Amino acid sequence: MTITLEGVRAGYREFALQDITTTLPGGKLTALIGPNGCGKSTLFSAMAGLLPLKSGRIEIDGRDIARERPRALARHVALLPQSPVVPPAIRVSQLVAYGRAPYQGMLGMQRPGDAEAVTAALHKAGVGALRDRRLSDLSGGQRQRAFIAMCLAQDTPVMLFDEPTSFLDIRYQVDTLDLLAALAREGRTVVVVLHDIGQAARYADHLVIMKDGRLRHAGPPEAVVTPDMLGEIYDISARVYPDPVSGAPQISPEHRV
Amino acid sequence: MNVARVMTVSGALATGLVLASVWSISTGAVSVPWAVIANTLFDLEGPKQDFIVMKSRLPRTVLAVLTGGALALSGAIIQALLRNALASPKVIGINSGAALAVCLAVMAGAGAAWLPLYAFAGGVVAAFIVWLGSLRRRASPARLALIGIAVGFLCDTGVDYILVTAPTYQFSAPLVWMTGSLWSRGWTDVNAVAPLLLPLGALALLISYRLDLIRLGDSPARGLGVNVPLERPLLLLLATALAAVSVAAVGALGFVGLMAPHIARQLVGGDHRGLLPVAMLTGMLLVVLADAAGRALAPPIEVSAGILTALFGAPFFIFILLTNRRGDT
Numbered sequence: 001m002t003i004t005l006e007g008v009r010a011g012y013r014e015f016a017l018q019d020i021t022t023t024l025p026g027g028k029l030t031a032l033i034g035p036n037g038c039g040k041s042t043l044f045s046a047m048a049g050l051l052p053l054k055s056g057r058i059e060i061d062g063r064d065i066a067r068e069r070p071r072a073l074a075r076h077v078a079l080l081p082q083s084p085v086v087p088p089a090i091r092v093s094q095l096v097a098y099g100r101a102p103y104q105g106m107l108g109m110q111r112p113g114d115a116e117a118v119t120a121a122l123h124k125a126g127v128g129a130l131r132d133r134r135l136s137d138l139s140g141g142q143r144q145r146a147f148i149a150m151c152l153a154q155d156t157p158v159m160l161f162d163e164p165t166s167f168l169d170i171r172y173q174v175d176t177l178d179l180l181a182a183l184a185r186e187g188r189t190v191v192v193v194l195h196d197i198g199q200a201a202r203y204a205d206h207l208v209i210m211k212d213g214r215l216r217h218a219g220p221p222e223a224v225v226t227p228d229m230l231g232e233i234y235d236i237s238a239r240v241y242p243d244p245v246s247g248a249p250q251i252s253p254e255h256r257v
Numbered sequence: 258m259n260v261a262r263v264m265t266v267s268g269a270l271a272t273g274l275v276l277a278s279v280w281s282i283s284t285g286a287v288s289v290p291w292a293v294i295a296n297t298l299f300d301l302e303g304p305k306q307d308f309i310v311m312k313s314r315l316p317r318t319v320l321a322v323l324t325g326g327a328l329a330l331s332g333a334i335i336q337a338l339l340r341n342a343l344a345s346p347k348v349i350g351i352n353s354g355a356a357l358a359v360c361l362a363v364m365a366g367a368g369a370a371w372l373p374l375y376a377f378a379g380g381v382v383a384a385f386i387v388w389l390g391s392l393r394r395r396a397s398p399a400r401l402a403l404i405g406i407a408v409g410f411l412c413d414t415g416v417d418y419i420l421v422t423a424p425t426y427q428f429s430a431p432l433v434w435m436t437g438s439l440w441s442r443g444w445t446d447v448n449a450v451a452p453l454l455l456p457l458g459a460l461a462l463l464i465s466y467r468l469d470l471i472r473l474g475d476s477p478a479r480g481l482g483v484n485v486p487l488e489r490p491l492l493l494l495l496a497t498a499l500a501a502v503s504v505a506a507v508g509a510l511g512f513v514g515l516m517a518p519h520i521a522r523q524l525v526g527g528d529h530r531g532l533l534p535v536a537m538l539t540g541m542l543l544v545v546l547a548d549a550a551g552r553a554l555a556p557p558i559e560v561s562a563g564i565l566t567a568l569f570g571a572p573f574f575i576f577i578l579l580t581n582r583r584g585d586t
Contacts, residue, residue: 045476048476048479048480049479050475050476050479069484070479070482070483070484071482071484072482073482074480074481074482075482077480078480079476079477079479079480080477080480081474081476081477081480084473084474084476084477085340085472085473085474085477087469087472087473087527088342088522088527089522089526089527090469090526090527090528091526094528098469098470098473098481099481101466101470101481101482101483102481102482106463106464106466106467107463107465107466107530108466108469108530147477150477151480154480154481
């Protein structure tokens with residue numbers, strides 16, 4: 001499912017999005033990157049339907065998300081915002097079961113297939129062994145993966161993640177990014193906000209680079225991660241070289257410019 | 258949710274509630290033996306106590322059950338909406354607004370019979386001001402609680418001013434009301450609140466799962482298909498109505514709304530589909546016990562139920578928080 005943005009303006013003064021027009025490829029992993037305060041999280045909120053647009057439109061698979069009812073949208077788009085609230089006295093399996101809510105009635109009674117979807121999501125996110133543990137007893141990284149499992153249980157064709165690798169050590173960062181790449185290979189459209197340019201370049205199929213609320217570059221990592229881009233966006237002078245493992249462009253900063 | 262556990266706990270609480278209700282009907286200035294209560298209630302052969310049982314203590318106990326349940330449900334909803342374990346109906350200004358309205362009404366010379374109406378109006382107005390704050394986009398739960406606390410302080414100041422400046426005799430009745438008491442309540446009060454509290458309570462149980470989702474935060478809830486900007490104010494309205502009707506009938510029984518949801522969370526965990534019914538039963542039990550104990554302590558003098566819920570509830574509350582090893586609350 002392709003995500004199309006047309007002349008999108010949204011947000012608050014300092015994080016406002018200025019006239020964003022672009023297309024995010026369906027069935028691929030897209031990473032949104034840019035310096036702090038560039039508007040990437042605002043763009044994330046706009047795509048998730050959390051933020052009303054001042055003008056323009058966002059279409060997912062040809063459907064205007066502003067016109068979708070929240071429940072219908074939740075069957076197409078799963079989202080993991082930054083630092084969700086950890087509810088008290090809830091077990092991991094219960095949290096993951098919330099992912100089925102868009103398909104259930106008012107009381108959240110299980111429907112056929114829900115239990116299997118929850119179990120599959122728990123294992124896919126690597127928290128199968130933690131299913132009966134209380135969320136409040138887990139480490140930050142374990143909680144983060146439990147929330148990712150909740151999104152997986154939602155089983156939507158589009159999945160949006162806002163900085164899912166923060167709070168994770170390198171092992172779980174790799175796990176998480178591998179998982180997102182695998183979701184894209186299954187044919188889902190995955191959009192992720194990332195801080196680390198190297199990780200974004202290595203795992204994403206498509207990069208969207210923002211600065212000051214504007215979209216500055218978009219395209220495959222090989223095309224957009226260049227010394228010129230790093231100077232223009234991050235004010236750093238850096239060398240770009242192919243990653244010895246994947247061949248994706250990696251960077252070594254030299255100094256600020 | 259552990260359904261078996263919720264059922265067991267609910268069964269135990271319901272049994273306790275029945276026993277507490279029988280105790281409540283038997284105890285007081287004139288004590289009525291249990292056999293006489295049974296004779297009166299089920300119209301059996303043998304000695305009966307029609308007046309005390311049917312006209313005085315039964316309606317009072319029914320009112321305690323209704324308002325205790327409603328305050329507990331209201332507290333549980335508000336704690337979920339504000340994502341704050343310290344929240345209760347008092348935090349959104351209901352108790353203070355009701356108290357101020359009652360004081361103003363007494364100053365203006367209103368009759369005692371009208372006080373519940375003024376209390377209801379005052380509670381709703383205070384909560385409405387807080388509710389307006391919740392309509393604002395990006396009104397965080399913490400901000401909502403702060404508005405509520407500020408509105409509460411403002412009303413409390415007004416109450417203090419009136420109590421300090423007015424002649425004392427004028428305020429003996431409002432003072433009893435403000436501590437929360439079921440003294441001299443009868444079927445009229447039950448008939449006034451039951452048609453409101455029963456459907457509101459049923460509605461609260463029906464929306465319990467929405468609270469689970471909303472408690473995750475506005476964005477995650479939205480991601481799971483909850484229309485947060487619409488549902489949050491409606492849920493706040495529901496909690497307000499439950500508490501304001503109860504406060505109007507029995508006064509500021511503030512502690513139940515804070516304590517009952519916490520006790521329930523310790524008993525059955527944080528899933529609101531289990532938490533809400535268990536909190537409701539806990540609230541019912543607490544208020545029935547407090548009211549009965551208030552009459553049993555030193556008859557014929559009555560101690561307000563509000564004073565007793567705090568007196569027994571607070572140490573118990575601190576005990577469960579200290580012994581809670583899970584760090585849930």
